[in-house]
Amino acid sequence: MLLDLRLPxxxxxxxxxxxxxxxxxxxxxxxxxxxxxxxxxxxxxxYSQYCPPISYFRVVVREKLWLQKIxxxxxxSSDVGAALALFSSEQDExxxxxxxxxxxxTTAGIAHHQGLWxxxxx
Amino acid sequence: MTSLPLTLGALAAEDFAIKRSGIYWLCExxxxxxxxxxxxxxxxxxxxxxxxxxxxxxxxxxxxxQVAFATPCAGRLKIKAGNSPGxxxxxxxxxxWDPEDVVGHLDAASSDPAAPDGSGRLRLLxxxxxxxxxxxxxxxxxxxxxxxxxxxxxxxxxxxxxTLLCLGICDAAGxxxxxxxxxxxxxxxxxxxxAQLVYVPDHPVxxxxxxxxxxxxxxxxxxxxxxxxxxxxxxxxxxPATADDWLFAGAxxxxxEQSPMLDSYDMLTPSGxxxxxxxxxxxxxxxSEVQSVLKHKKLGxxxxxxxxxxxxxxxxxxxxxxxxxxxxxxxIDDIRRDYRRLIEAIAAKTGARVLILNRMSSSGFEDILSxxxxxxPLYETLENIAAKEMNLMLHDxxxxxxxxxxxxxxxxxxxxxxxxxxxxxxxxxAMQSVLRTAIAGIMDDLGPGGVAAAIR
Numbered sequence: 245m246l247l248d249l250r251l252p253x254x255x256x257x258x259x260x261x262x263x264x265x266x267x268x269x270x271x272x273x274x275x276x277x278x279x280x281x282x283x284x285x286x287x288x289x290x291y292s293q294y295c296p297p298i299s300y301f302r303v304v305v306r307e308k309l310w311l312q313k314i315x316x317x318x319x320x321s322s323d324v325g326a327a328l329a330l331f332s333s334e335q336d337e338x339x340x341x342x343x344x345x346x347x348x349x350t351t352a353g354i355a356h357h358q359g360l361w362x363x364x365x366x
Numbered sequence: 367m368t369s370l371p372l373t374l375g376a377l378a379a380e381d382f383a384i385k386r387s388g389i390y391w392l393c394e395x396x397x398x399x400x401x402x403x404x405x406x407x408x409x410x411x412x413x414x415x416x417x418x419x420x421x422x423x424x425x426x427x428x429x430x431x432q433v434a435f436a437t438p439c440a441g442r443l444k445i446k447a448g449n450s451p452g453x454x455x456x457x458x459x460x461x462x463w464d465p466e467d468v469v470g471h472l473d474a475a476s477s478d479p480a481a482p483d484g485s486g487r488l489r490l491l492x493x494x495x496x497x498x499x500x501x502x503x504x505x506x507x508x509x510x511x512x513x514x515x516x517x518x519x520x521x522x523x524x525x526x527x528x529t530l531l532c533l534g535i536c537d538a539a540g541x542x543x544x545x546x547x548x549x550x551x552x553x554x555x556x557x558x559x560x561a562q563l564v565y566v567p568d569h570p571v572x573x574x575x576x577x578x579x580x581x582x583x584x585x586x587x588x589x590x591x592x593x594x595x596x597x598x599x600x601x602x603x604x605x606p607a608t609a610d611d612w613l614f615a616g617a618x619x620x621x622x623e624q625s626p627m628l629d630s631y632d633m634l635t636p637s638g639x640x641x642x643x644x645x646x647x648x649x650x651x652x653x654s655e656v657q658s659v660l661k662h663k664k665l666g667x668x669x670x671x672x673x674x675x676x677x678x679x680x681x682x683x684x685x686x687x688x689x690x691x692x693x694x695x696x697x698i699d700d701i702r703r704d705y706r707r708l709i710e711a712i713a714a715k716t717g718a719r720v721l722i723l724n725r726m727s728s729s730g731f732e733d734i735l736s737x738x739x740x741x742x743p744l745y746e747t748l749e750n751i752a753a754k755e756m757n758l759m760l761h762d763x764x765x766x767x768x769x770x771x772x773x774x775x776x777x778x779x780x781x782x783x784x785x786x787x788x789x790x791x792x793x794x795x796a797m798q799s800v801l802r803t804a805i806a807g808i809m810d811d812l813g814p815g816g817v818a819a820a821i822r
Binding site: 256295300301 | 672673739749790
């Protein structure tokens with residue numbers, strides 16, 4: 245069975261997020277609790293202003309599955325609902341079928357850290 | 367219905383004549399005003415009455431000096447023609463302040479219990495700004511331009527006037543300086559006339575406890591050493607300084623050399639100029655207390671800047687920041703120690719009361735079922751854990767030190783964090799209003815009841 249991860253609407257005011265970290269590699273078996281992505285959400289939508297309202301979130305998987313494809317790179321901006329990664333329940337599955345459902349994840353607000361893509365852009 | 371002539375009211379400055387510009391209106395003719403609504407303003411300046419032009423002037427370092435007008439009661443505004451010539455002629459102080467000048471009329475509803483009996487004296491809100499540079503002038507607007515310090519106070523002849531100094535980042539700035547017209551939101555909602563608000567921005571230094579303490583205790587020779595080191599950084603030919611570097615360095619040096627907590631203030635009142643002692647209360651933000659600060663490797667002083675501020679620096683300053691400083695981690699105990707030292711130093715120097723905004727510590731934007739995926743210590747990884755532990759630290763510290771906590775956490779939880787504090791730092795107008803009431807309550811020694819009343 246194929247599964248996918250689309251950018252969730254973590255905050256009701258957000259329209260997009262920037263991929264800050266990608267933690268997992270395609271072809272690996274992920275277990276519940278493994279880190280997938282760090283994302284930044286800028287509620288000012290990138291408009292330069294007095295103090296940008298940016299929050300950082302970590303996305304963690306909550307079930308055992310195979311990571312088949314990462315569809316984004318650090319620094320990419322994705323719209324809410326855009327596909328971020330493709331998964332499967334078995335290791336060797338064809339990727340032709342449509343995903344049956346979204347994977348189960350946990351999202352949590354995290355502190356800014358030096359591993360973030362944006363921390364290394366200044 | 368009573369038609370009240372809106373007169374300017376008294377302002378006096380002993381040996382100085384008060385000159386004023388034309389009137390700038392913040393609302394249209396016919397506007398239905400609330401009581402205490404700020405409806406317009408003018409620029410003012412002080413000029414010596416004698417022919418002697420030299421000598422010291424009060425407020426000489428505050429190039430922006432204005433008076434805003436608030437209505438004495440609710441009613442419909444009728445603007446009198448002839449007070450606003452427009453163009454540059456509206457900006458210059460061509461007129462002498464006359465308390466009996468009528469700038470308009472207010473058709474006050476007689477049912478308004480606040481309507482005064484025949485007197486339409488405007489309430490005067492004075493505003494003053496110290497420019498970051500004399501170059502940072504903007505001709506028009508209320509407190510326009512870039513200020514290293516701005517302040518406002520009601521013109522009143524009260525015996526004692528309390529001063530609240532805001533040294534916070536966005537969460538505190540929004541409460542005190544507001545997000546519409548500078549200071550007006552706080553003053554329009556405040557019943558107490560006996561308050562001056564002072565705002566010092568985080569341009570470019572974050573006002574966290576170790577930095578504020580060092581500002582308070584920095585000697586003249588230490589300031590010289592910092593200035594010399596900064597000049598050397600800009601002269602480094604390997605990374606040529608750009609215009610952004612020089613502008614940033616000037617603001618940085620000015621910030622490191624000042625200690626706003628020790629500032630005293632010249633005040634213009636109806637009966638004359640008076641000197642106001644340093645701030646009675648200082649508003650700080652727990653959100654300023656970051657887990658890592660920069661320490662200068664050679665001179666040992668602390669520095670911290672918000673990331674979007676650092677981005678304003680040019681290549682020479684960025685290079686200097688990365689080579690001359692090292693990041694030093696701060697545990698929660700370190701932050702507690704820094705706060706205690708700061709609060710004790712303030713008490714010894716000025717006796718000011720410290721108020722600290724705590725942090726929103728919960729979020730509706732996460733769904734953590736287990737903490738096992740997150741690296742320990744959790745307060746270094748998860749924002750909400752960090753906020754909870756910092757809030758608890760403040761409560762513990764309050765057992766040792768005399769200061770007040772402004773409970774952002776409980777107010778946000780009550781109002782709804784998702785709607786009123788979506789990123790954990792920037793408040794909605796409704797939340798700012800409640801926090802202003804809470805702060806005014808603390809300032810009036812109402813204690814926790816003030817906060818509860820504000821929420822109700």
